[in-house]
Amino acid sequence: MREGLSRVEVIDELLLFIVAGCETTGTALAWFIYFMSKNPRVQAKIKAELGDNKQNRVSVEQIESLTYLDCVIQELFRFLPPVVGTTRTLTIDDQLPGSGIQLHKGDETFISFYNLARDKRCWKIDPDLFYPERFQGEDKDHHPYASIPFGGHRRCIGQDLARFELKAIIVKLMQHVTFGDGGDQVNAGGYIQKMTVIPKHIGVAITFD
């Protein structure tokens, strides 16, 4: 019996990491910039949590202590999951609850993260609002499957890295710049749906603090 992975399998895994890891995290960052330009109140709170720390080196402990930023990132992933959903193949016959629609073993199902995260039954505060504070209060104990941007069972292997990368980049950005709304003509939002949900029209004003 062969032991370990072949050279080709190792290269395949590395390529998958790059494909699965780059566009997703880059897209999340682009949406962050867009939402900051549209939500100056949230941006100001992130900066207030950072205090006047403008040091070049920020420790892991400092990054981890930013709990409001955690809520912003959680809200970012809920409001616009970079990956729209995932698929699963049924291993048994089953029925959808409510509608009673019959599903068969072997059927391929699509689970939409976006629809779950916008389902009004799962949230106390209107899910169509971009409101990070929901995770500190009313929606703290939301249904565990209401927001699953990294998948459910057998979820993304890179989720902790992605969250940490994003947090570290956002800290550096928020230490030095403020994003402002570039106006409806250029900062209209919208999206293009490819492998990820990419923002379409982002035009922000950048002020160096």
Ligand code: HEM
């Ligand atoms: C914002 C960033 C990211 C998002 C939103 C994201 C999302 C996802 C989702 C939804 C899945 C499918 C999970 C499922 O079907 O249940 C997945 C799988 C995966 N992700 Fe991520 N991901 C991100 C970043 C990363 C990073 C940084 C890496 C690696 C360094 C990575 C590596 C992978 C791999 C290897 C898989 C498994 C693919 C497979 O099963 O064939 N992801 N990711």
